[in-house]
Amino acid sequence: MSWNEFIYFAAAALVLWFSGVVALYLFKKRYFSDLLISAGLIVFASFIVLLWIWLKHPPLRTMGETRLWYSFFLVIVGYLTYLRWRYKWLVAYSTLVSAVFILINLLKPEIHTANLMPALQSPWFVPHVTVYILAYAMMGAATIAALIALYGSSAESEKLINMIDNLVYIGLAFLMAGILMGALWAKAAWGDYWSWDIKETWALITVCAYLLYIHSRRGGYSRKITLWIIPIGFVLLMITWLGVSYLPAAQGSIHVY
Amino acid sequence: MDREGKGRKKTYITELTIVLAVIVAGAALQIVTGPFNSAIVRFPANAVFLLIFLVAAALPPNSVVARLGTLSLSVILISSFLILSLIMGLIPQSGIVNSWPFALTYLMLLTNLVLVAGRRARAFRLKDSGFMLNHAGLFILLFSAGFGSADSGKYFMTVYEGRVEWRGENIKTGQIDELPVAILLKNFDMEEYFPKSIIIDKRSGDAIPSYDWVIVSDSLVDNDNHAPAAYIRASNNKTGDKYEGWVSCGNYSQPFRVLDLTERICVAMAYPEPKSFSSEIEVKRERGSSKSGVVQVNHPLTVGSWKIYQYSYDMQKGRDSGYSVFQLVHDPWLIPAYIGIFMLFIGSVTLFWKGGKR
Numbered sequence: 001m002s003w004n005e006f007i008y009f010a011a012a013a014l015v016l017w018f019s020g021v022v023a024l025y026l027f028k029k030r031y032f033s034d035l036l037i038s039a040g041l042i043v044f045a046s047f048i049v050l051l052w053i054w055l056k057h058p059p060l061r062t063m064g065e066t067r068l069w070y071s072f073f074l075v076i077v078g079y080l081t082y083l084r085w086r087y088k089w090l091v092a093y094s095t096l097v098s099a100v101f102i103l104i105n106l107l108k109p110e111i112h113t114a115n116l117m118p119a120l121q122s123p124w125f126v127p128h129v130t131v132y133i134l135a136y137a138m139m140g141a142a143t144i145a146a147l148i149a150l151y152g153s154s155a156e157s158e159k160l161i162n163m164i165d166n167l168v169y170i171g172l173a174f175l176m177a178g179i180l181m182g183a184l185w186a187k188a189a190w191g192d193y194w195s196w197d198i199k200e201t202w203a204l205i206t207v208c209a210y211l212l213y214i215h216s217r218r219g220g221y222s223r224k225i226t227l228w229i230i231p232i233g234f235v236l237l238m239i240t241w242l243g244v245s246y247l248p249a250a251q252g253s254i255h256v257y
Numbered sequence: 258m259d260r261e262g263k264g265r266k267k268t269y270i271t272e273l274t275i276v277l278a279v280i281v282a283g284a285a286l287q288i289v290t291g292p293f294n295s296a297i298v299r300f301p302a303n304a305v306f307l308l309i310f311l312v313a314a315a316l317p318p319n320s321v322v323a324r325l326g327t328l329s330l331s332v333i334l335i336s337s338f339l340i341l342s343l344i345m346g347l348i349p350q351s352g353i354v355n356s357w358p359f360a361l362t363y364l365m366l367l368t369n370l371v372l373v374a375g376r377r378a379r380a381f382r383l384k385d386s387g388f389m390l391n392h393a394g395l396f397i398l399l400f401s402a403g404f405g406s407a408d409s410g411k412y413f414m415t416v417y418e419g420r421v422e423w424r425g426e427n428i429k430t431g432q433i434d435e436l437p438v439a440i441l442l443k444n445f446d447m448e449e450y451f452p453k454s455i456i457i458d459k460r461s462g463d464a465i466p467s468y469d470w471v472i473v474s475d476s477l478v479d480n481d482n483h484a485p486a487a488y489i490r491a492s493n494n495k496t497g498d499k500y501e502g503w504v505s506c507g508n509y510s511q512p513f514r515v516l517d518l519t520e521r522i523c524v525a526m527a528y529p530e531p532k533s534f535s536s537e538i539e540v541k542r543e544r545g546s547s548k549s550g551v552v553q554v555n556h557p558l559t560v561g562s563w564k565i566y567q568y569s570y571d572m573q574k575g576r577d578s579g580y581s582v583f584q585l586v587h588d589p590w591l592i593p594a595y596i597g598i599f600m601l602f603i604g605s606v607t608l609f610w611k612g613g614k615r
């Protein structure tokens with residue numbers, strides 16, 4: 001067992017997962033999709049276990065090894081969220097992002113030998129990134145729904161509002177988990193759980209925006225104004241995720257490698 | 258939605274006015290006395306604040322203080338906090354973190370939060386658990402991180418192999434302080450990745466991509482006290498030119514070596530990148546026992562209320578470094594902060610589970 005066999009396991013898992021997603025949409029009974037997705041997870045998990053035994057240490061030291069875990073956890077957490085909330089599209093999304101990570105691992109296999117810098121060698125790395133990817137999905141969906149509610153008829157808005165609240169609550173749960181894990185990681189890596197680093201600051205700004213939505217929804221403000229917080233929050237989230245490295249303020253940040 | 262329309266509007270204008278007035282007062286204070294110095298809330302001042310917070314939270318809900326715990330105030334305070342953080346995120350040099358307006362906003366936010374949590378605690382029902390975990394947890398975390406951090410200390414300490422050091426450079430003040438903990442460095446150990454061979458432009462020194470040249474390196478030399486070196490064979494696809502020879506990145510005692518390919522370009526070796534570095538230490542305390550252990554990045558050593566982090570080493574010498582630099586952090590409010598973080602973790606699970614249902 002080594003990375004050479006990855007392609008077979010990955011292909012099998014992907015086929016099972018994607019047929020699981022298709023089954024989710026085609027059949028009323030959940031039986032088929034449950035079976036297919038679980039089987040995919042077992043195949044993928046077996047590869048991780050066998051690789052672990054072969055390496056004689058947990059596969060967490062290289063970028064390629066970290067991607068292996070994203071691919072795995074994304075499908076697990078996406079599927080668990082589906083089991084709780086019945087959002088089929090989330091399973092499709094998680095599987096797709098998972099497939100992208102698998103593809104990168106297959107196309108750039110030299111990554112398996114390129115090692116992570118010491119600060120990234122942490123058990124927090126994988127869950128931290130995974131929950132942010134899922135938060136991104138929830139908030140992205142909430143943004144689309146909020147825009148439809150804003151520009152659509154009031155009947156449409158009435159129909160969507162509960163789902164929007166739901167998406168924001170679930171997304172905020174992921175964002176909170178992400179920022180808290182970031183804090184624990186920062187404490188272990190450089191001695192402070194909070195240091196107003198630029199990326200931390202932006203993560204906080206994003207959380208504040210969605211907190212503002214949740215609280216103003218309960219405060220009886222105009223729905224139109226309140227709903228606008230969601231797309232604005234999503235822009236802030238995008239800056240946190242992608243844009244921070246390009247801000248002039250990012251010079252010297254510990255998060256820009 | 259609109260049932261509270263007018264009344265709501267009036268109260269939130271009052272509250273907006275109050276918050277703005279406090280922020281402006283903070284700005285005035287800033288101009289007169291300079292930036293906010295967190296040293297003024299050092300123990301016992303922070304303990305007094307905590308007591309006041311808790312008493313305020315326990316006061317009957319119809320008192321004047323309870324008006325500081327309304328939801329419309331929360332919305333305004335979260336917005337103010339958002340805007341101040343946004344300025345910080347755009348202009349880190351703005352000094353907002355150490356400004357009076359920010360400190361006062363933080364104070365108002367904590368007051369509001371503790372009153373909100375106190376009110377709900379008084380009529381507590383099991384279905385409020387998520388609410389309590391989030392709000393009480395956030396209060397505990399923000400209190401520890403804000404008021405508590407005034408009691409924390411951070412120091413750099415440089416220790417030579419085989420020696421004991423007890424003086425540290427205070428990161429906040431830049432002064433050299435004698436600390437109640439001393440470190441004996443038994444051994445510093447470092448592993449490096451074997452450096453890559455790269456083609457560089459001789460004039461600029463920059464690495465450049467070159468698709469015409471095939472570089473094969475063998476006979477890698479990688480011993481302690483020697484600079485990494487490799488025997489390189491380079492051949493050009495197009496012209497068939499072939500060169501070979503030793504290449505090394507050099508180190509503090511040995512010069513670097515390159516292999517010339519043309520007038521303009523040569524093969525050189527990049528500097529080695531650290532794979533891991535760790536220090537075997539023994540920590541002695543003024544009072545209490547000593548403790549031995551290994552510290553490395555992401556794996557600090559905890560001794561009482563001190564945490565010792567691997568911070569740096571002699572960069573010039575790399576793995577032959579004769580000393581190790583530690584960061585020592587002392588934070589008596591760390592346990593409460595962790596409790597707050599833990600409560601918020603569970604709180605976010607309840608957010609996930611309950612969703613937006615009322």
Ligand code: HEM
Pocket residue numbers: 176211214215218326327328329331332334335366369370373377385388391392395601608
């Ligand atoms: C981690 C951060 C926070 C989360 C996840 C959160 C979440 C929530 C949720 C879910 C509710 C509705 C709860 C329910 O009705 O059962 C709520 C209500 C409320 N929150 Fe927060 N909140 C947070 C921070 C804050 C902050 C910073 C403030 C104030 C500065 C605040 C003030 C309030 C108030 C006043 C209410 C209404 C309480 C009531 O009706 O009794 N929250 N919050």
